[in-house]
Structures are given as C-alpha cells and as structure tokens.
Amino acid sequence: MPVTVKTFTSTNEAAAALSDRSARYLGGGTLVMRALNEGDISISTVVRASDQAMTRIDASGSRITLGAGVTFARILAERDLGFLHGPARSIGGPAVRNMGTVGGNLFAPVPYGDFTVAMLALDAIVSVQGGLGGREIGIEEFLQSRDRQAGTLVLAISFAKPGSADAFRYRKIARIKPKGGAVITLAAHLPVNGSRIVGARVALGSMAPTPIRARAAERALEGRSLDTSTINAAAAAAVEGTSPGDNGLASAWYRREIVGVHLRRLLSGQE
Amino acid sequence: MTKTPLQFQHNGRDVAIFVDGGTNLLVALRELIGDMTPKFGCGQGGCGTCSVLIDGELHLSCLTLAETVAGRSVETLDGIKDGPNLHPLQRAFADNFAAQCGYCTPGMLMAAKALLDRNPQPSRAEVVEAISGNICRCTGYEPIINAVLAAASGGRARA
Numbered sequence: 001m002p003v004t005v006k007t008f009t010s011t012n013e014a015a016a017a018l019s020d021r022s023a024r025y026l027g028g029g030t031l032v033m034r035a036l037n038e039g040d041i042s043i044s045t046v047v048r049a050s051d052q053a054m055t056r057i058d059a060s061g062s063r064i065t066l067g068a069g070v071t072f073a074r075i076l077a078e079r080d081l082g083f084l085h086g087p088a089r090s091i092g093g094p095a096v097r098n099m100g101t102v103g104g105n106l107f108a109p110v111p112y113g114d115f116t117v118a119m120l121a122l123d124a125i126v127s128v129q130g131g132l133g134g135r136e137i138g139i140e141e142f143l144q145s146r147d148r149q150a151g152t153l154v155l156a157i158s159f160a161k162p163g164s165a166d167a168f169r170y171r172k173i174a175r176i177k178p179k180g181g182a183v184i185t186l187a188a189h190l191p192v193n194g195s196r197i198v199g200a201r202v203a204l205g206s207m208a209p210t211p212i213r214a215r216a217a218e219r220a221l222e223g224r225s226l227d228t229s230t231i232n233a234a235a236a237a238a239v240e241g242t243s244p245g246d247n248g249l250a251s252a253w254y255r256r257e258i259v260g261v262h263l264r265r266l267l268s269g270q271e
Numbered sequence: 272m273t274k275t276p277l278q279f280q281h282n283g284r285d286v287a288i289f290v291d292g293g294t295n296l297l298v299a300l301r302e303l304i305g306d307m308t309p310k311f312g313c314g315q316g317g318c319g320t321c322s323v324l325i326d327g328e329l330h331l332s333c334l335t336l337a338e339t340v341a342g343r344s345v346e347t348l349d350g351i352k353d354g355p356n357l358h359p360l361q362r363a364f365a366d367n368f369a370a371q372c373g374y375c376t377p378g379m380l381m382a383a384k385a386l387l388d389r390n391p392q393p394s395r396a397e398v399v400e401a402i403s404g405n406i407c408r409c410t411g412y413e414p415i416i417n418a419v420l421a422a423a424s425g426g427r428a429r430a
Contacts, residue, residue, distance in 0.1 A: 003292045005292045026336060028334075029334040030334050033333070033336060046336065092316070095329040095330055095331045096331070099316075178399070179403040
C-alpha cells in the first residue's frame with residue numbers, strides 16, 4: 001500500500017510530523033522499509049529529515065557525540081572510535097553497515113540492537129527533539145519508553161570516551177559468523193580508580209525485550225579489583241533480573257545458562 | 272495517491288520514473304526500469320540478493336526507499352559487463368563454478384565488486400567479510416570465495 005513520504009530540512013518539523021501515530025522516521029531503512037515490505041499497514045507516513053547535524057560525528061574531545069543518522073560503516077572509518085569498531089562490525093554485512101544507523105539501532109528489536117548494548121554500557125545520553133523542544137534522556141530511561149516515543153525524533157547520542165582501551169569490552173554471541181542475529185550480546189564499561197572499579201556498567205542484549213543493565217553483576221564489580229573472585233561473583237549474578245525470550249536462535253533457558261559464562265569470558269579478557 | 276517523479280543515474284544512464292510513496296528501489300529497478308538483475312529474496316535485509324551500488328557503496332535495494340536515490344548513481348549487475356565482454360568477476364564466477372542455482376549471484380557479484388573497487392588485492396578473510404551479508408544455499412561459499420580471489424588483480428590475491 002502506498003505511503004506518504006515527507007522530507008523536512010528542519011528536525012523540528014520532522015518531529016512534529018511524527019506526532020501522527022501512523023508516521024515512522026526513516027533513517028537507514030533497515031527497520032522501516034522492512035516493515036513496509038512485510039505489509040505493515042500501521043505505517044501510513046514515512047518522515048525524513050535532511051539536517052546535516054544528524055550525520056555528524058564529534059569524536060575529538062573526551063565526550064563523543066554521534067548524530068542519529070551516522071552509519072556503522074562511518075564508525076568503522078573513524079580511527080578515534082576504535083573502541084566501537086567491535087560493536088559496529090558485529091552488525092549485519094557490509095550493505096547493512098552502509099545503511100543502518102546509530103539512531104535506528106535504538107529501536108531494533110531482539111535479536112538486533114547490538115550497538116545499543118554498547119551505548120547502554122557507556123551510559124549514553126539520547127538527545128531528542130519533541131513537540132516542546134529538545135531534551136536529553138538517559139539511554140536506560142529512553143529504552144524503557146522507546147515504544148511510546150510518538151512525536152519525538154532522536155537527534156544524537158553522546159557518551160564519555162572510555163579512559164583506556166581496556167575499560168570498555170564487548171562480546172556478541174552469534175551462531176553464524178561473521179554475520180548473524182545475537183544469541184546474547186554483552187558490553188561492559190569498567191572505569192578504574194587505582195586498582196578498583198568505580199562506576200561499573202554491564203549491559204546485556206537479548207536478555208529482555210530491550211537491552212538491560214545487569215545491576216547485580218555491576219554491584220559485584222563495584223569497588224573491587226578485577227580478580228578471579230570478583231569475576232566469578234559477577235558471572236554468578238549476571239542472570240539476575242533478566243527475562244529473555246525464546247526465538248529461532250536460542251531458547252530463554254539457553255540464554256540464562258550462558259550469560260554468566262560469557263560475562264566471565266568478557267571480564268577475563270578471553271576470546 | 273499522487274506519484275513522485277524520480278531521476279537518477281542507472282548504470283551510467285539518466286533515467287526518470289514516477290514512483291508511489293514507499294516504493295523500494297528494487298521494485299523501481301525491476302518493475303519500472305526493467306532491470307531484472309537485482310533479485311527479490313527476503314525483503315528483510317537478510318539475504319543480499321538485491322544488492323546494488325549507490326554512489327559506489329553497497330546497499331540493499333529492497334530496503335532503500337526509491338526516492339532517496341534522486342540525483343545519485345545506481346549500479347546493478349546489468350551495468351558491470353563491457354558490451355559483450357563479461358566483467359572479470361563474472362568470468363571468474365563462470366570459470367570457478369561459483370553459481371549453481373544462480374539466485375544469489377547478482378548480489379554476490381555486486382558485493383565482490385564493492386570490495387575489489389576499493390581493495391583490488393583482498394585477503395581471503397576480507398573476501399569472506401565482504402560477502403558475509405549474502406546468503407548462498409547451493410555452493411557452500413568456497414567456489415564463490417575462490418572466484419573473487421581469482422578475479423582480484425589477475426589472481427594475485429594475498430593469502
């Protein structure tokens with residue numbers, strides 16, 4: 001069924017057009033065009049914005065900002081974003097990485113949305129344009145309400161650059177390599193003060209309807225050095241608070257069984 | 272619903288068509304321009320047989336809103352041969368038995384072309400990565416990988 005395509009130069013106008021519940025924002029197309037191809041009749045309007053700010057990368061300082069329209073291929077081309085090359089490369093094949101965007105990934109359902117798991121571990125802030133102007137939302141709050149975001153347009157996502165290469169870790173478990181939907185995805189940000197972890201963040205994908213933080217594992221890491229007993233305690237707590245589902249890639253039971261194993265490997269630096 | 276005029280370059284030739292809102296590029300190419308080389312596979316971005324180059328970059332035409340290619344260059348398998356002469360990749364696919372049912376072949380060739388255009392001497396691992404978004408259910412991939420390596424810079428590919 002034909003849909004109306006509306007393209008705006010202003011993000012304000014694009015956000016206003018999204019207040020229509022049958023409107024969807026088109027970024028790279030990997031979610032919205034797929035829905036249209038599958039005959040999703042809930043979409044009657046496709047909204048686009050041509051504002052150049054949405055494709056901007058600012059990685060020069062200690063705080064990094066990625067425009068919502070930045071593709072994964074562009075992240076892979078940025079030397080300053082080397083710590084995000086793993087998450088970006090784990091998504092799709094080259095064509096999907098040329099199309100898929102950081103902003104769209106925030107809305108990708110299980111078993112996708114791997115980049116968002118990395119963003120959650122980095123405590124990212126999501127900048128959105130709404131009917132009442134621009135505002136910033138913590139990514140965790142954003143994810144909890146992402147299906148009720150009518151009338152808002154994601155503009156950018158920002159986060160502090162990890163203090164060292166070792167402070168940020170990422171692991172995606174997939175049956176098909178190098179490309180495949182996730183069985184589970186894990187990311188951890190472990191800032192260290194002296195030898196102790198301060199502000200631990202552990203994020204999990206495919207362990208709930210949206211990426212979630214593994215708070216019990218974070219508590220097991222907080223204030224401790226990353227030794228064997230700390231890693232074992234975090235791994236044992238990884239499954240707490242999760243609610244994975246069954247799909248063609250894995251059962252909920254299997255996901256619960258392996259999440260601690262892979263968190264242990266992630267924290268131990270094992271391949 | 273009104274149709275939208277759309278102009279772009281298709282294999283180096285200017286084309287102008289009218290598309291319905293929401294039409295994907297694959298439908299525009301096949302049904303409005305008559306280029307049947309990109310195939311419809313999954314419609315979800317999972318199989319890669321609809322792959323085309325947009326401004327030299329590999330894209331999935333089934334997930335591309337046709338209107339977004341206005342003023343841009345779209346290259347399909349139909350445009351890679353030189354008159355009656357096959358492209359070196361096509362010749363290598365034929366010589367290395369890299370096509371069986373042939374349904375994935377257009378996408379495989381465009382993914383391989385995207386790789387060789389920027390990296391004429393890829394390693395085997397780079398070839399595997401380049402075609403990782405394209406599914407083949409016949410060959411087991413090995414003949415395809417061998418064909419791309421054979422086509423690369425006259426067969427002087429790195430190990």
